Amino acid sequence: MNRKLICIICPRGCQLTVSGEKDNLTVTGHACKRGQVYAIDECTHPVRTITSIVRVSNREDCMVSVKTATPVPKEAIPQVMAAIRGMTVQAPVKTGDILAENIFGSRIVATKDID
Amino acid sequence: MIKHDIVIVGGGPAGMAAAVAAYDRGVTDVVIIDREDTPGGILRQCIHNGFGLHKLGQELTGPEYATVYAVKVAERGIKVYTGTTVLSVTQDRIVTATGREGIVQIQAGAVVLTMGCRERSRGALNTPGTRPAGVFSAGTAQKLINIDGYMPGKKAVILGSGDIGLIMARRMTLEGAKVEAVCEIMPYSGGLTRNIVQCLEDYDIPLYLGTTVVEIHGKKRLEGVTIAQVDENRREIPDTRRYIECDTLLLSVGLVPENELTIAAGISMDRVTGGAIVDENCHTEISGIFARGNVLHVHDLVDYVSDEAERAGCGAADYVKNGVQAGEYIPVKAVGGVRYVIPQHINRNATGEISLFMRVAQPSGKARITARQGETILATATKLKTAPGEMEKLIIRPGLLGTGEITVEIEQL
Numbered sequence: 465m466n467r468k469l470i471c472i473i474c475p476r477g478c479q480l481t482v483s484g485e486k487d488n489l490t491v492t493g494h495a496c497k498r499g500q501v502y503a504i505d506e507c508t509h510p511v512r513t514i515t516s517i518v519r520v521s522n523r524e525d526c527m528v529s530v531k532t533a534t535p536v537p538k539e540a541i542p543q544v545m546a547a548i549r550g551m552t553v554q555a556p557v558k559t560g561d562i563l564a565e566n567i568f569g570s571r572i573v574a575t576k577d578i579d
Numbered sequence: 580m581i582k583h584d585i586v587i588v589g590g591g592p593a594g595m596a597a598a599v600a601a602y603d604r605g606v607t608d609v610v611i612i613d614r615e616d617t618p619g620g621i622l623r624q625c626i627h628n629g630f631g632l633h634k635l636g637q638e639l640t641g642p643e644y645a646t647v648y649a650v651k652v653a654e655r656g657i658k659v660y661t662g663t664t665v666l667s668v669t670q671d672r673i674v675t676a677t678g679r680e681g682i683v684q685i686q687a688g689a690v691v692l693t694m695g696c697r698e699r700s701r702g703a704l705n706t707p708g709t710r711p712a713g714v715f716s717a718g719t720a721q722k723l724i725n726i727d728g729y730m731p732g733k734k735a736v737i738l739g740s741g742d743i744g745l746i747m748a749r750r751m752t753l754e755g756a757k758v759e760a761v762c763e764i765m766p767y768s769g770g771l772t773r774n775i776v777q778c779l780e781d782y783d784i785p786l787y788l789g790t791t792v793v794e795i796h797g798k799k800r801l802e803g804v805t806i807a808q809v810d811e812n813r814r815e816i817p818d819t820r821r822y823i824e825c826d827t828l829l830l831s832v833g834l835v836p837e838n839e840l841t842i843a844a845g846i847s848m849d850r851v852t853g854g855a856i857v858d859e860n861c862h863t864e865i866s867g868i869f870a871r872g873n874v875l876h877v878h879d880l881v882d883y884v885s886d887e888a889e890r891a892g893c894g895a896a897d898y899v900k901n902g903v904q905a906g907e908y909i910p911v912k913a914v915g916g917v918r919y920v921i922p923q924h925i926n927r928n929a930t931g932e933i934s935l936f937m938r939v940a941q942p943s944g945k946a947r948i949t950a951r952q953g954e955t956i957l958a959t960a961t962k963l964k965t966a967p968g969e970m971e972k973l974i975i976r977p978g979l980l981g982t983g984e985i986t987v988e989i990e991q992l
Contacts, residue, residue, distance in 0.1 A: 470772050472773040473632075474632050474773075475629075475633075475771050475880055475969075477771060477773045512777065513628050513638075514753070515626050516753060519728060527725065529626035529642050531628060538781070545753050575626065575639075575643045576623075576626075576642040576646070577646065
């Protein structure tokens with residue numbers, strides 16, 4: 465493998481090169497360890513944090529912003545979004561509240577307070 | 580008239596960081612005035628992640644980042660007047676605002692202007708065509724989806740590849756819309772590279788560089804747009820027109836610092852940044868009035884807004900405690916490939932580190948940015964690549980400052 469990537473971990477946007485075989489990948493061009501982890505993940509099992517919103521059913525015209533607590537497999541994004549779209553929550557909601565469990569190995573958590 | 584030591588105009592990330600810094604510097608009579616019902620500014624609708632890595636050492640969404648600062652403000656007992664709009668700020672620091680209790684006037688010891696910026700609109704582009712529904716600024720669409728829970732359309736074209744445009748391309752796609760294209764008039768994107776990757780490439784959304792929208796079609800609702808390629812002078816190239824059917828056009832065509840209050844107060848402005856002229860403490864040319872955040876110059880990262888706004892909070896606190904700093908001002912000039920530098924002048928008696936913030940005019944490969952005063956090199960940094968979309972910073976170490984104009988320039992390596 466010889467793949468060029470742009471790191472998405474931080475705004476610096478390092479240009480990474482991944483070479484070698486599947487079990488023995490070498491990364492160059494990264495400025496930090498997180499970039500190295502990202503490059504190997506991206507070439508073996510790419511993951512993304514998904515953010516969206518969920519309707520608050522007991523408040524008028526009110527949405528709470530949510531995210532996956534940990535990144536989920538990139539290929540599962542459509543299913544994760546479908547799961548989020550099917551949810552509603554009841555206020556009050558606090559930042560960090562778990563709104564759904566077992567979503568492709570992660571959880572959906574609130575990222576905003578709704579009183 | 581009510582009196583407060585420091586009045587902060589705008590409760591977004593800059594205002595909250597300035598308030599906290601001023602308080603921690605020993606001036607505890609600080610109030611924030613914000614026109615929305617909840618402080619946090621634009622972060623409240625930026626529900627995506629990627630905030631706080633630099634400043635807070637963790638990756639947060641916009642609302643989470645705002646909450647971190649809202650908690651700091653609340654812990655210190657700093658009063659936030661929400662739902663209150665500042666109508667005017669005078670040179671003798673009388674702040675007039677209208678809110679739930681009617682019109683109030685506050686005599687401030689110091690004022691910090693942190694009103695942020697707003698989006699350029701269709702009117703600023705003069706795009707020909709009809710005026711149907713379905714043309715939104717990217718930020719308006721972001722508010723509709725993320726705060727109000729309404730989808731603005733099903734099939735979209737995005738004009739402008741700044742970060743908000745890229746983020747909204749992904750957001751619209753995730754919510755089930757089809758984003759046909761992102762068009763960028765310049766030959767390069769104005770957004771962060773990582774947003775091109777994670778917002779466009781992840782979802783196979785095409786980015787057309789050197790391309791713009793030349794006509795808007797539709798009577799009641801948008802029916803489509805005509806796009807065309809442009810030459811190096813941003814003029815349409817004949818025979819490159821292409822029609823794209825869509826019901827939504829999002830404009831992400833630049834941000835303008837929101838300086839109506841600043842200009843009405845008679846504060847000297849920088850024509851390039853669209854913000855006030857300030858010194859190293861974010862002090863404008865009017866005694867006791869400070870400015871920072873996106874109202875001073877538009878930033879790519881909120882982390883830098885918070886960082887810099889702390890400077891303004893400290894500057895305002897020092898002003899309240901000690902009055903104006905004596906000393907002559909040394910001008911700072913952007914030359915040769917650097918578009919602007921903040922601050923525009925530095926007090927000769929400034930102590931401590933001085934940070935210079937700048938943007939380059941053109942993208943380039945390896946380059947060196949240098950701040951000089953005559954023959955003396957005050958600060959220099961080598962960059963593997965530079966782009967107008969990415970702010971650069973130089974730090975002048977204490978004790979280096981001499982006399983005469985400071986210039987900041989970029990050389991290709």
